[in-house]
Amino acid sequence: MKDRNFLDTVMEFEQQLESMQQQFSALKQFVAHMMEEHQTLQTENLHLRTRLEELLANEATAIKRVEELKKEPVDIGEGYDNLARLYNEGFHVCHVHFGSSRKGEDCLFCLSFLNKQNG
Ligand SMILES: [Zn+2]
Structure with missing residues (x-):
């Protein structure tokens, strides 16, 4: 047991x-x-x-670029070139998103704004 x-x-x-x-x-x-x-x-x-x-x-680059543009003398032709260049560098130039990255996409506001400036 x-x-x-x-x-x-x-x-x-x-x-x-x-x-x-x-x-x-x-x-x-x-x-x-x-x-x-x-x-x-x-x-x-x-x-x-x-x-x-x-x-x-x-963003820092865009802000720097915008500051540079503000300092540059305003001449319609040159102003347009600068905005077109800024747009081509990938940033918004429209008043809606000015200076922010376009994230590789075209923006209708920017394009219509650039057209107006050019015409
Ligand atoms: Zn835009």
Whole structure:
């Protein structure tokens, strides 16, 4: 009877060990998943930072360009050339978005404004 109890205890202990092993395995998977997610977020964060720096640099360039244009003497022909150049460099010259990046897209406001200035 005593041996029987001892064997039960050993088997129970074995079951506990198996259960702990399963829990540990699940925990390991969870940690691996978290590390993967952490890596993804870090990479995404880096991309966003780079993009933000690009945008800030673009904005600084645009502001500098606008300041330069403001200082240049106003001559209708030259003024038009400067605005056309600014537009071609990728910035808005329309009053709606003046000085901001066109993000590579044409702007109808800018184009109609440039047409008016030219005509
Ligand atoms: Zn525009």
